[in-house]
């Protein structure tokens with residue numbers, strides 16, 4: 564029996580995480596947050612004080628790191644046995660993750676770790692290259708995006724709610740820089756698969772997006 568896979572790709576801040584988790588929960592499928600794998604590698608690399616401009620050192624860290632994922636209501640990630648969930652979301656982690664994700668050898672090492680998530684009864688995989696590289700044969704593919712301005716406002720609100728003092732202009736610039744890096748890199752750039760459904764969530768509530776994705780499967 565083939566295992567159904569739904570891929571949800573798109574830029575950061577488009578709502579992929581929220582939509583993917585909600586859809587996985589509704590369907591009772593597994594959930595792969597591929598960004599958290601790159602983010603975990605960023606944390607491991609920063610901790611080991613390695614030279615972030617040296618691809619070989621980062622590739623060695625990627626080969627050695629041991630990751631465990633637990634997705635009950637929230638995603639819990641352990642790096643070499645230690646819970647690092649609280650550190651995954653920081654801007655620094657995201658920006659270092661985006662840099663090291665451009666290294667082809669790093670992507671090659673992380674490929675199998677991601678494919679191992681494909682298990683019965685099904686998988687929702689969220690990232691940048693899920694439908695193009697990691698699961699090109701996926702039965703269902705979505706490309707979820709929103710304008711950079713809208714994504715910046717969403718991120719700004721999230722951070723303000725957490726009591727973190729931020730500047731909207733700076734967040735917009737960071738988002739645009741990350742988009743450029745993720746789209747312009749040579750190794751598995753952020754791109755829409757030819758057979759994906761395009762959803763622009765700029766003017767949609769997350770509930771509506773979730774329903775639209777579920778309709779695709781049912």
Ligand code: DC
Nearest residue numbers: 575597598601660661664690691692
């Ligand atoms: O989705 P996210 O913001 O957690 O991802 C963090 C970074 O990881 C993102 O800027 C690029 C990289 N990434 C990637 O290259 N490929 C993926 N499938 C997922 C994330």
